[in-house]
Amino acid sequence: MKNLYYSKLIIISLAGFLIVYHSFKIYSLITGSPDIQTFTTNHGFLSLIRVIIITSLIWLLMEQKFALFFMWSAIASLVTLQILATSEANHWPAHLLPLKGFIFPSAITFFYLKQERLKKTQFIESS
Numbered sequence: 710m711k712n713l714y715y716s717k718l719i720i721i722s723l724a725g726f727l728i729v730y731h732s733f734k735i736y737s738l739i740t741g742s743p744d745i746q747t748f749t750t751n752h753g754f755l756s757l758i759r760v761i762i763i764t765s766l767i768w769l770l771m772e773q774k775f776a777l778f779f780m781w782s783a784i785a786s787l788v789t790l791q792i793l794a795t796s797e798a799n800h801w802p803a804h805l806l807p808l809k810g811f812i813f814p815s816a817i818t819f820f821y822l823k824q825e826r827l828k829k830t831q832f833i834e835s836s
Contacts, residue, residue: 712823712827713824713827713828713831716820716821716823716824716827717824719816719820720769720770720817720820720821720824721770723813723816723817723820724766724769724770724817726813727762727763727766727813727814727817728763728766728767731759731762731763732763734759735756735759735760738752738755738756739756754790755787755790758783758786758787758790759783759787761779761782761783762780762783762784762787764779765777765779765780765783766780769817769821777818777821780814780817781814781818784810784811784814787810788807788808788810788811791806791807791810792804792807792808795807
């Protein structure tokens with residue numbers, strides 16, 4: 710039972726962090742604040758992808774089954790755009806930096822699937 714609560718707590722904290730992070734990124738793109746990452750791509754498209762990420766994370770917190778698909782699709786799109794934006798860099802490690810965007814979604818997916826597995830085992834034991 711404790712493992713289920715720990716998994717839920719980790720999911721809530723990671724998803725909450727990502728929701729706040731992407732909200733501030735959208736805010737900085739809208740207000741034109743200077744940012745560490747400046748892209749040559751369309752800022753409106755980046756904001757749309759970030760809104761999809763935020764929406765999918767909220768769905769994930771509401772335990773919707775399709776949320777993982779939307780989260781991974783949006784994260785993969787964002788990372789792809791970031792890789793394309795850094796393709797003008799001359800040194801190859803710069804191309805790998807956007808891949809760090811997969812760390813938190815991987816942890817969220819791991820704990821979400823673990824939570825689902827724990828729920829099924831508890832349901833079977835209670836039957």
